[in-house]
Amino acid sequence: MASFYAEHDKVYVAVDCIVFGFDKKKLKVLLGKRQMDPGRGEWSLYGGFVGENESIDEAAYRVLYHLTGLKHIYMRQVEAFGAVGRDPGERVISIAYCALINVSDYQEYLLVKHDVEWVDADAIPALYSDHNIMVKKALTLLRKHINSEPLSFNLLPDLFTLTQLQLVYEAILGEELDKRNFRKRIKAIDMIEKTELIDKNSSKRGAALYRFNKRMYQESPFFRL
Amino acid sequence: MASFYAEHDKVYVAVDCIVFGFDKKKLKVLLGKRQMDPGRGEWSLYGGFVGENESIDEAAYRVLYHLTGLKHIYMRQVEAFGAVGRDPGERVISIAYCALINVSDYQEYLLVKHDVEWVDADAIPALYSDHNIMVKKALTLLRKHINSEPLSFNLLPDLFTLTQLQLVYEAILGEELDKRNFRKRIKAIDMIEKTELIDKNSSKRGAALYRFNKRMYQESPFFRL
DNA sequence: CCAAAAGTGTTCCGTCTACACCCATGG
DNA sequence: CCATGGGTGTAGACGGAACACTTTTGG
Numbered sequence: 001m002a003s004f005y006a007e008h009d010k011v012y013v014a015v016d017c018i019v020f021g022f023d024k025k026k027l028k029v030l031l032g033k034r035q036m037d038p039g040r041g042e043w044s045l046y047g048g049f050v051g052e053n054e055s056i057d058e059a060a061y062r063v064l065y066h067l068t069g070l071k072h073i074y075m076r077q078v079e080a081f082g083a084v085g086r087d088p089g090e091r092v093i094s095i096a097y098c099a100l101i102n103v104s105d106y107q108e109y110l111l112v113k114h115d116v117e118w119v120d121a122d123a124i125p126a127l128y129s130d131h132n133i134m135v136k137k138a139l140t141l142l143r144k145h146i147n148s149e150p151l152s153f154n155l156l157p158d159l160f161t162l163t164q165l166q167l168v169y170e171a172i173l174g175e176e177l178d179k180r181n182f183r184k185r186i187k188a189i190d191m192i193e194k195t196e197l198i199d200k201n202s203s204k205r206g207a208a209l210y211r212f213n214k215r216m217y218q219e220s221p222f223f224r225l
Numbered sequence: 226m227a228s229f230y231a232e233h234d235k236v237y238v239a240v241d242c243i244v245f246g247f248d249k250k251k252l253k254v255l256l257g258k259r260q261m262d263p264g265r266g267e268w269s270l271y272g273g274f275v276g277e278n279e280s281i282d283e284a285a286y287r288v289l290y291h292l293t294g295l296k297h298i299y300m301r302q303v304e305a306f307g308a309v310g311r312d313p314g315e316r317v318i319s320i321a322y323c324a325l326i327n328v329s330d331y332q333e334y335l336l337v338k339h340d341v342e343w344v345d346a347d348a349i350p351a352l353y354s355d356h357n358i359m360v361k362k363a364l365t366l367l368r369k370h371i372n373s374e375p376l377s378f379n380l381l382p383d384l385f386t387l388t389q390l391q392l393v394y395e396a397i398l399g400e401e402l403d404k405r406n407f408r409k410r411i412k413a414i415d416m417i418e419k420t421e422l423i424d425k426n427s428s429k430r431g432a433a434l435y436r437f438n439k440r441m442y443q444e445s446p447f448f449r450l
Numbered sequence: 451c452c453a454a455a456a457g458t459g460t461t462c463c464g465t466c467t468a469c470a471c472c473c474a475t476g477g
Numbered sequence: 478c479c480a481t482g483g484g485t486g487t488a489g490a491c492g493g494a495a496c497a498c499t500t501t502t503g504g
Contacts, residue, residue: 004262009237012235013318049233049234077305082282090229091277093275178468204482205475388456405497428454431501
C-alpha cells in the first residue's frame with residue numbers, strides 16, 4: 001500500500017464495551033479492575049485496542065467474546081470519545097460499544113478469571129478515564145430506544161414471563177409501570193408469542209412463558225411498545 | 226509521556242462533515258470533488274485528519290471552519306466508521322459529523338474556492354468510500370431528532386416565518402404537513418416567539434417573523450414539536 | 451380585481467391512563 | 478386455608494388528524 005497520508009498523525013484507537021445484563025429486578029453493568037498501566041486497579045470498562053487489520057466492529061466483538069465467551073450478541077456503537085487527555089497514558093481515541101446479554105448465559109467462572117463484577121446500573125462507582133460518561137451515554141441510548149426497538153429480549157432468556165419483561169422495562173426506564181396497561185400493549189404485538197409452557201419458579205400458580213419471534217421482526221422490522 | 230501501549234497499532238483517524246443547509250424548499254448537502262489521492266475528483270464529503278494534539282470534536286470544528294468560515298455552528302457526531310478497507314488508500318477510521326447551517330450565512334465564493342456545491346439531499350450522487358452511508362445515517366438521525374430537539378432553527382435565519390419553518394420540517398421528514406395543525410403546535414411552544422416584524426419577500430400580504438429563544442431553551446432544555 | 455400566500459377552529463376518533471379484584475396453587 | 482404472584486376490563490381524559498374558508502395587498 002502506498003503511503004498517501006504519511007504527513008498526518010496516527011493515533012491509538014480502542015474499543016470499550018458497556019455490557020448490560022439483567023438480574024433479580026435490576027439492570028447491571030459488567031465492570032472490572034483495570035489490569036494494565038496506567039490506572040491499574042481502577043474500576044473500568046473492559047476494552048481493547050483496534051488492530052491494523054480488523055474493523056472497529058470486529059474489535060468490539062473480539063473484546064466482548066474474550067470477556068464473555070459469547071458470540072452473536074446484540075451490540076451497537078455508542079459514540080467515539082476523542083478528547084486529547086482522556087487517557088492518562090497516551091493519546092487514545094476510544095469507541096464505546098453497548099452490548100446486551102442474558103446474565104444466565106454468562107459463565108460465572110469468567111467473573112473471577114477477568115476480575116469483573118455485575119454492578120447495579122444505578123450505583124456505578126468512579127471509573128477510569130471517561131468511562132462514567134460512556135456508561136451514562138449508553139444508558140441514555142438504551143432508554144431512548146427501548147420502546148422503538150426490540151432490545152429488551154436480549155436481556156432475557158429465550159422464554160420469559162411477562163412479569164420478567166415488565167421488570168426489564170422498569171429497570172431501564174427507572175419507573176414503575178402499570179401491569180394491565182403493559183400487558184395490553186404486549187398483547188397487541190404479534191412478535192411476542194405466548195407459548196404453551198408454564199414457568200413455576202416464580203409463583204405457585206405458574207406464569208405463561210412468552211417468546212420473541214425474531215424471524216417475524218426481520219421480515220417487517222417495526223417495533224413499538 | 227511514557228509509551229504504555231507501544232505493542233499496539235496506531236491508525237489514521239479522520240473526520241468527515243455532512244453539512245446540511247436549507248434553500249428554496251429543499252434540504253441540501255455540501256458536497257465537493259475530492260482534492261487528494263486516492264479518489265481525486267470523486268464526489269465526496271469534506272473531511273480532514275485528526276491531529277495528535279486535537280480532540281476529534283476540535284478536528285471537526287476546524288474542518289467545518291475551513292470549509293465554511295463559520296464558527297459556533299450546531300454540530301454533532303454521527304458515528305465512527307472503521308471497516309478495514311473503507312479507504313482505498315490506507316487504513317483510516319473516520320468519524321462522521323453532521324452540521325446544520327443557514328445557507329445565507331455561507332459566503333458564495335467559498336463554493337468556488339473549495340470546489341463544493343449544495344446538492345439536493347434526495348439526489349446525492351455516488352460518493353467516495355462509504356460517504357453515502359454517512360450521509361444516509363446523518364439524515365436518519367436528523368429525521369429522528371427533529372421533533373424532540375430544536376434543530377430546525379439552525380437551518381434558518383434568526384428571524385423566520387412559519388411557512389419557512391414548516392418547509393424545513395417537510396423537507397427533512399419528506400412529507401407534507403397540515404398548516405393549521407403545524408401552527409397550532411408552534412403556538413404551544415413558548416420558545417418560538419412572534420416578533421412585531423413582517424416579512425414582505427414571500428407574499429404581498431406579508432408574514433409575521435418569528436424567533437427561537439435560545440436562552441429560554443437553555444434554561445429548560447425540553448423541546449417537543 | 452385577482453393572484454398568491456397568510457392566517458385561523460372545530461369535530462372526531464383513537465390512544466393512553468388510572469384504577470381493583472378474582473384466580474390458581476404449593477406449602 | 479392462606480400467602481403469593483398471575484391474570485383480567487372499563488371509563489374518562491387527552492392528544493393527533495382531518496378538513497375549508499377569509500384576509501391582505503401588490504401589481
